[in-house]
Each structure stands twice: as structure tokens, then as C-alpha cells.
Amino acid sequence: MDELKPGEHPPRILVVDDEAAIRRLLATVLESSGFVVHLAENGSLGLAAAAAVRPDLILLDLGLPDLDGVEVIRRLREWSPAPIIVLSVREREDDKVAALDAGADDYLTKPFGVPELLARIRGSLRRIVGQAPEPVFRSGGLEVDLARRVVRVADQEVQLTPTEYEILRILVTHAGKVLTHRQLLSRIWGSSHLEQPHVLRVNISNLRHKIESDPSRPSLLLTESGVGYRLRAEP
Amino acid sequence: MDELKPGEHPPRILVVDDEAAIRRLLATVLESSGFVVHLAENGSLGLAAAAAVRPDLILLDLGLPDLDGVEVIRRLREWSPAPIIVLSVREREDDKVAALDAGADDYLTKPFGVPELLARIRGSLRRIVGQAPEPVFRSGGLEVDLARRVVRVADQEVQLTPTEYEILRILVTHAGKVLTHRQLLSRIWGSSHLEQPHVLRVNISNLRHKIESDPSRPSLLLTESGVGYRLRAEP
DNA sequence: GAAAGGTATCAAGAAAGTATCAAGACGGCT
């Protein structure tokens, strides 16, 4: 699997299976692979959990006590595009065909090997990368695309230096909140520069001249006198 | 198979398998299901056919006489997003994991049932509806045909060295994004060269002289000082 | 409203990063 870029969330996986032993096993394995795991023990709970959690991927046992597995797939597919990987003891081909035609993405027969399961999970997740719209911060005329490391002002691309971008990145990821001088200084220059607010001010000033329409009357990058700086978040 | 909307082309499927009997069987089955089928009997021919035919889906036997199946997957994935379903007699989990991690979408062990194969084909095709991007990148006067490995500038073909092409390929597949020096270095020279940006700079410079109209004032291959490089994506 | 502390801006030198040329090393090929 490719390196996870900083700032990306770990994928959420929902496991729907009635056997407690399997739930525990999967939870352990998946969590140690860096996923966030949610568990449900039957179909109705699974559907509810999927709606609540919005998982990035669903592992679904076909043999559930309350609902038919294929029915669960169909109901999920009414609104969720998340990949569904079916786990089942049934070897019968009809079952596989029905599950896949209902909208499942993959089918694994128990007992399955953990490495294969992980590989199929990686594959399914890899396939949906890029279809999900990437988070872009917008406020005023400002647009910050963290994934592409591109900043636009009034649809015009703006060139930022590494430190300027780093300051903006931190402000964006905490948009609306006040960040103290010390917080910014320690995250960008390290704790040795905590008592040198000057270097921060110069950079904030430069940054304003690049992203504010009237740098002397900031509307986005606001000063909180005596405290720090704050990026205005759109309502 | 679901109803084909009028005016839509039937999906093209490329079958790469060295056993004539299986090729014949699949051709019959797939054609009677409404697909257009193309056949290739080894890895090199398969790669060539894929570039020529641009199939919507590829059925690939892993045990080919000339090239390793995983290698074929990797080479396909350099430019093609088409789903790849692996057909193989190998049961070993390692093989499955390797194929899936190389970019295969699915893995079927021979002998497989035809209905299941068709179900998996339907599933894979359903998933890519509307997202098949043209594998030809265009921006400014630059044209990069990833499938044919051909680069043109102002409709004039340009000869790139292997490393130059590899750099360009990575930039194209992440067009618009900033790629850090370290990302580029590790993907082209491996993680041992992470601290040698010089070799990258020389290659970027050479590449610019081949694809930029004014290499000293780059308009496509942009420098992000202190960070890395980025290929301008057309709006 | 004046003083004190905090903030903004400018400009210049230092440091870091980047571009380019060219010479030699390497590897595949006939």
C-alpha cells in the first residue's frame, strides 16, 4: 500500500458478522493494519451502523440471523458506494453470483487467509481513491487544496514559500480557532524559537500580501492581539 | 447481462491466456453475452493488444510462457485503469496477494464457473461506469500517450530517455499535484537516493529542454522551491 | 491621551535551494 499522506484519515471498515470470534479476529487484524474498525452483529444493526459511520469499506457475512445477506447488500447499495466484500461459508456458485449482482465488490469463502483478505481490502480501497472529492478549504476568495498543495485566490494560483504554506496549512487545519504564537512557532521553527515572534510576524505579513485583497485590513488571516492568529472560516 | 443502452458500445474484453482451448471457450461465452472479445496468447502480445484495443476489461492468465503475470499487471497499471481479473491455476495465497497488490481487481482460481466469471465481469464493469479517463494526457502543447509510451510537443514526437519518461509518467499520473523530491527520488531511484536531489535536477533540466518551449521559463514542469515539482494540469 | 507593549512593514545580507554545462563512467549492442 502506498504511504498514507499526512492529514489523511485512516480508512474506516465496518464488519458485519454474527460470530463473535470472527468479529474479534477481524477487529484485531484490521486495527493492527492501521484501519479504524466498527462492528455489528446482524443485518439491521449493520445497516444502521453503515448509515451512522459511513465506512470506507464493508466486510459482510452472508449468513446473518435476521436478514438475508443479499438483501443487506441491496439496501446498502441504495445509497452507499462503499466497496462491499462478502465473507461466506457458502461455496455454491449461485450465492456468489447473487451477491455480486446485488452490488458486492468481492467474495471470499471462509476459511480465508488473512493476507489475501488484506490484499483484497487494499485493492478495493485503492480503486476508490480519486473518485472521492478531495477536501478543499474555501473561505472568502481563498482556496487551499491540501492534497495538491495548491493555493488559489480569486481562482488565481498563488505561489507560497515552504514556510508560508506551512503556516497556512496549520491555520487551515484549525480554521476558525485561534492559534497562539507559541503554538505556531513551535510547530514550524521548533521549541527553540518560542521567544522569537518576530520571524513569525514577518512571515504572516508576507502571507497576507499574497492572500489578502487588502493586506493592511486583513479579512481572512486575523490578528488576535496579545494571543495569536486565526483564519476566518466560512459560515 | 443488464440491458445495454442504445448507442452504447458493447464492452471490449481482452483475454490473455496461452491455452488455446480456454481462449476459445472464453471467446464463445463472452461473445454470446454481448461482449466484443480480443485474444492474445502471451504477455508481450497481451500488452501490445491492450495498448491497441483499449479494452474495458482484461482477463489475464498468470501462467504465461514469456512474462511473469504479475509483471504484466504492473506494466498495464502504468497507464491503464481497466479492471484486470486474474485467472490462475495457482491456489497459493502469496500469488493472489502479489497479483492483487500489483493492481489486479479480482482473482479467480481455475477451474472456475462461467456464471461466477460473468458475475465478476459485470461487477467490475459496473464499478467503472463513467470514470474511464482517456489515457492520453494533454496540457499546453504537451501530449503524453501513456499506453503507447509516446510524447509529443506541438504535434511533434519527442524522444525521451527511460528516466526522463519515468519522471514524466509519474508527474502525468499526478498532474496538478506537487510531488516532493523525496517522492520522485524514491519512486525512480529507490529509497537509497532520497538525499541526492542533484541527479533529479539534472534530469528535470534535460526533460525541460525537451518539452518546454522556453526551458528557462517553464510553463508546464513547474518548480515548487523547497518542495518539489508539479506538472501543470489543463483547467 | 500618553505610555507601554505588541504588531506590521521594508530592505539587505546570509543561507538554502535550483539550473545548467560538460566530462567521464557505465551498459547494451553489433
Added chain:
DNA sequence: AGCCGTCTTGATACTTTCTTGATACCTTTC
């Protein structure tokens, strides 16, 4: 072996970014 194209390496010129100090401005407090 000798040729070819390609890759690596070193030297050097160039550009961008960072830091720093001087100075003017603003905000808070009394």
C-alpha cells in the same frame, strides 16, 4: 572491441527563501 546513447558526477552561476534589524504603526491600559 568499439560504438552508441544514457546516466552520474562535479563545478559553477543563478534564484529563491529566510533571517535580521530598523522603524513606523496600532492596541491596550491606566
